[in-house]
Amino acid sequence: MASVLRILGIETSCDETAAAIVERRDDGTPRVCSDVVLSQLDEHSAYGGVVPEIAARAHVEALDTLIDEALKRANVSLSDVDAIAATSGPGLIGGLLVGLMTGKAISRATGKPLYAINHLEGHALTARLTDGLTFPYLMLLVSGGHTQLILVRGVGEYERWGTTIDDALGEAFDKTAKLLGLPYPGGPAVEAAAKNGNPDRFDLPRPLVGETRLDFSFSGLKTAVRQAATAIAPVTEQDIADICASFQKAISRTLKDRIGRGLQRFKTEFPKTEKPSLVVAGGVAANLELRRTLQELCDASGFRFIAPPSRLCTDNAVMIAWAGLERMAAGAAPDDLDVQPRSRWPLDQKAETLLGHGKRGAKA
Numbered sequence: 001m002a003s004v005l006r007i008l009g010i011e012t013s014c015d016e017t018a019a020a021i022v023e024r025r026d027d028g029t030p031r032v033c034s035d036v037v038l039s040q041l042d043e044h045s046a047y048g049g050v051v052p053e054i055a056a057r058a059h060v061e062a063l064d065t066l067i068d069e070a071l072k073r074a075n076v077s078l079s080d081v082d083a084i085a086a087t088s089g090p091g092l093i094g095g096l097l098v099g100l101m102t103g104k105a106i107s108r109a110t111g112k113p114l115y116a117i118n119h120l121e122g123h124a125l126t127a128r129l130t131d132g133l134t135f136p137y138l139m140l141l142v143s144g145g146h147t148q149l150i151l152v153r154g155v156g157e158y159e160r161w162g163t164t165i166d167d168a169l170g171e172a173f174d175k176t177a178k179l180l181g182l183p184y185p186g187g188p189a190v191e192a193a194a195k196n197g198n199p200d201r202f203d204l205p206r207p208l209v210g211e212t213r214l215d216f217s218f219s220g221l222k223t224a225v226r227q228a229a230t231a232i233a234p235v236t237e238q239d240i241a242d243i244c245a246s247f248q249k250a251i252s253r254t255l256k257d258r259i260g261r262g263l264q265r266f267k268t269e270f271p272k273t274e275k276p277s278l279v280v281a282g283g284v285a286a287n288l289e290l291r292r293t294l295q296e297l298c299d300a301s302g303f304r305f306i307a308p309p310s311r312l313c314t315d316n317a318v319m320i321a322w323a324g325l326e327r328m329a330a331g332a333a334p335d336d337l338d339v340q341p342r343s344r345w346p347l348d349q350k351a352e353t354l355l356g357h358g359k360r361g362a363k364a
């Protein structure tokens with residue numbers, strides 16, 4: 001008879017408080033029993049970004065209720081779960097402490113094992129839950145804190161092929177929005193404005209295009225946007241739309257070049273992979289222009305393009321629960337209860353830190 005592992009996932013690394021109950025059958029089939037997310041967007045928007053102290057307090061206030069809600073919606077109690085998985089890095093340390101301490105307390109009280117999960121591993125393994133993807137595959141993580149191209153070889157086996165040497169892509173969207181007077185978070189605002197804009201009006205730079213290394217750079221683009229806006233100030237609504245459209249076009253061109261090279265490298269290193277795949281994750285993955293660009297690139301390169309549903313691309317506890325289940329299934333030992341949260345925790349331990357990488361507290 002097939003056995004089922006059931007786990008409680010907890011996520012508190014940034015500005016989403018989340019809890020979920022997820023199951024995995026021994027043939028690898030997943031089942032999401034509940035998925036509860038509370039976004040703190042309203043609490044931070046007045047400040048134009050995430051305020052760590054406000055975030056930590058909001059996690060404290062919401063987490064217990066959210067866990068109760070996740071159990072209720074899954075129709076189970078704590079005694080019915082086999083383990084607890086809590087994000088323990090990277091991210092904002094106050095929030096990580098709240099989630100990990102709660103996970104430890106539940107583990108101590110119930111005697112169930114605790115898995116301290118790397119948030120990036122959650123993003124990296126999501127496509128196995130949504131699409132049953134097999135190893136190896138490539139993952140592009142584009143969020144407010146990270147822009148990384150990662151080779152996913154297996155559970156716990158990650159190789160960073162490229163990263164940003166300055167701003168994360170979501171950060172570039174947020175900063176561009178801010179300097180154009182658009183609301184926070186900037187990504188959706190820039191995308192909406194770009195719909196009515198002329199992408200060919202401003203010729204913005206495409207940093208690192210043509211270079212063989214697979215890294216990214218976005219701070220020059222933001223500076224160019226500032227210069228373009230200053231040169232035509234005061235800007236009209238149409239000017240803003242044109243700048244946003246030109247900004248997105250520059251990003252598309254940059255990603256096409258950078259990721260295109262990554263796909264070629266994958267083909268060279270794994271020539272026997274029958275249907276190579278590129279997965280996208282992170283908040284910026286909601287951007288339709290970005291999705292179109294990556295889809296075109298994959299079509300042209302013989303890759304399958306996988307964009308999990310937005311809810312599972314942005315921060316959530318289902319991916320943390322799933323990463324815990326994957327680790328359990330792979331025979332990984334649980335963590336000791338003295339495990340500490342880590343604000344910085346690269347997935348690829350061998351990859352060196354590049355200048356400026358993870359400036360915003362290495363959140364993902």
Ligand code: KG4
Pocket residue numbers: 014142143144145146169170171173174185186187188191282283284285286287288313314315363364
């Ligand atoms: O993964 P996420 O929800 O949170 C963390 O960064 O942890 O990503 C948030 C980022 C923000 O920078 C936001 O501006 C960006 O994702 N974003 C977008 C879009 N929606 C969210 N960027 C571009 N286009 C969008 N539609």
Ligand code: ZN
Pocket residue numbers: 119123143282314315363364
């Ligand atoms: Zn994230």
